[in-house]
Amino acid sequence: MMKKIIYTSILILMMSSCSEGYIPIDEATTIPTGPITYQTHISPVISSRCISCHGGSDPQGGLLLQTFNQVRNSTENGTLIQRINDPADPMPTTGLMPASTRALFDEWVNNGYLEN
Template identity: 30%
Template sequence: MLKRVIVPLAIIMSVLVFIQCRHETDFSDFPVNPDLPAPSNTCDQDSVYFINSVLPLIKSSCAKAGCHDMGTAQNGIILTDYYRIKITGGVKPGNSGSSRLYKVLSKNGESKMPPSPYAEFTSEQKAIIAKWIDQGALYNYCTEACSPENFTFAADIYPLISTNCRGCHSGNEPSGGIRLEDYTTIRAAVDNNSLYGSVAWLPGYSPMPKDGIRLTDCNITQIKNWIDNGAPNN
């Protein structure tokens, strides 16, 4: 009688251990992100650069508390840096259609990512992710010359804010109750002085991008010049 109890119990314990091992992901031995190569002095308009375009999008939209930051790691997925995005995001260089990261961005309903109440990626942002993967999912960046004198809303300001801030400040529950989705909502942040104070990381303001890479001095000056010139919708 005792043997009949012990054998099934041993089997059950083995199954439980196996299941536990399958769902725990050890990130301690992940490779350290490689040193960046010397940046290109000009940005190729036909190329997508990880540091410039991909990382800001994913960090602001996906690598947040409760989702895919280091502390939460929902479903074993962490999207905070190059290797974790590539490995846990199921990125297959050269094939966006087979890459989990891209496929979940195109789903609908309860399976879509980012999930409700967060705003989904725009078609342009999805295209950026797909193109980066199809071009080899490289760990690259460029430092194209930036001019503080270029600060039109459509060509300079909106792309900056959309790439670096929209993920947190859109959808049904925008961070801090602040929306940065279009000219009207961005202008509201200008009028209450929160936009410049946050991007410039001034005392008394919440630094933005949150947990991200600070905008370059030139980009911050572009935003300041745009605001000082009346923040036109141009």
């Protein structure tokens, strides 16, 4: 019984830390060295995983992610990073992207690479 309580507590602690919008990078997660750029690293992910729902004339949730400025604004003033890292309510809705992909976004934002 005590083991079950400990395991449940650890699981709850791990899940609550995921909603912060930060992906801890372990040794198995690799991200490129040097600056993460929108054009090289972020735009291809947006195009392949986000634009089908967040593009066009009627984007889901009213969130357009078609341009650099729209993506940058959503990371700075919205919840884009939190949503792509949220296991309970992930974006895309099909499930969390790989940790290495999510780490690109974290690196882009947290290290001041919010450039085109």
